[in-house]
Amino acid sequence: MLDCSRREFIKTSASVLGGAALGGSTVSCHRNERMSRKWGGFKYAMCNESMAELSWAEQCRIIGDAGYQGVEIAAFTLVKEGVQEIGPAKRKEMVSTMKRAGIKCVGLHWLLAPPPKGLHFTTPDVAIRQKTITYFNQLIDFCGDLAGGVMIFGSPKQRNTKGISVEEAGKYFAEGLANVADHAQQRNIRILIEPLGHRVTDVVNTLAEALEVAQQVDHPAVDIMFDFNNTVDETEPFDTLLRKYYKHIHHVHVQEQGGKHLGTGNAVNDYVKAFQVLKDLRYSEWVSLEVFDFSPGGKRIAEESIHVLREIEGKLV
Secondary structure (H helix, E strand, O other), X not given: OOOHHHHHHHHHHHHHOOOOOOOOOOOHHHHHHHHHOXXXXXXEEEEOHHHOOOOHHHHHHHHHHHOOOEEEEEHHHHOOOOHHHOOHHHHHHHHHHHHHOOOXXXXXXXXXXXXXXXXXXXXXXXXXXXXXXXXXXXXXXXXXXXXXXXXXEOOHHXXXXXXXXXXXXXXXXXXXXXXXXXXXXXXXXXXXXXXXXXXXOOOXXXXXXXXXXXXXXXXXXXXXXXXXXXXXXXXXXXXXXXXXXXXXXXXXXXXXXXXOOOOOOOHHHHXXXXXXXXXXXXXXXXXXXXXXXXXXXXXXXXXXHHHHHHHHHHOOO
16 A cells, blocks of 8 residues: 555646546445355356447347356457447447347457547656547547446556656556546446566556556555466466455456467366355356457357357356
8 A cells, every 4th residue: 555645646647637536445345245145156258349340239139148147348449549439329229239239248358449539548758548438538538428437457557657757657557547537436336457577568467466557546436457478477377366356356368378268278177166166165256268369260269269168167166
């Protein structure tokens, strides 16, 4: 946690950018509630960008027919300039389409990937940071209008150092999140910091670093998530990491190591201990399939991956 002088510095800096002050208490009550409630099994979702060339209705149909319960949306796949293009009527239509397919919106990821161009969350350029925060708030409303509950902050190219120190970039990261946290909370959305390997960014590479930023912000709408593929800078195995950070993890991305869909590698064996931990701890939030090789096509990716997830479940006790 921050000392008082550091906390006041971030609060003051955040107000300069015109957003919310830091949000107060941690989410300990929510975490205790999560640990005590009855476990109802895993909820699976699929990210939509492997099917970006298809209509929204077709994307939803493929995901629902394969057996997933939710879709995680990369907003940049749906727009030419930004989410402001998708008006209230279209948003309601998107929700209706999801319902017809038997799925719901999990939330958003790839938050700052273009379009729009020119966004950056940790640049020393105040004007660009303000522009980015303004768009982030638009994304919050888009997510809320679709009844999504999480926004996964990956976006490596929009959070790197850009010629400044990692420490300074981390400071801007925390300040930016502080500015949008109250708005996210008002829309019942949690912003989750995604650790990413050093191969794609130099800012927040481990769960420990992600948690440090979240604790600097100290707001119930900001926490962290776990991605199997983004553990290259960790020194502990998946199951240990999940136990260690479980109280702060509110979303899981799954794929083979290297980013291909499940069934193309050894996840069916390598992830069993991790899923056993999630089951033992009664994890009841989303497990979402995110892949980076789209060449097999969305339908095959969806169907083969859900089969592997069921295989993993069959190995649990």
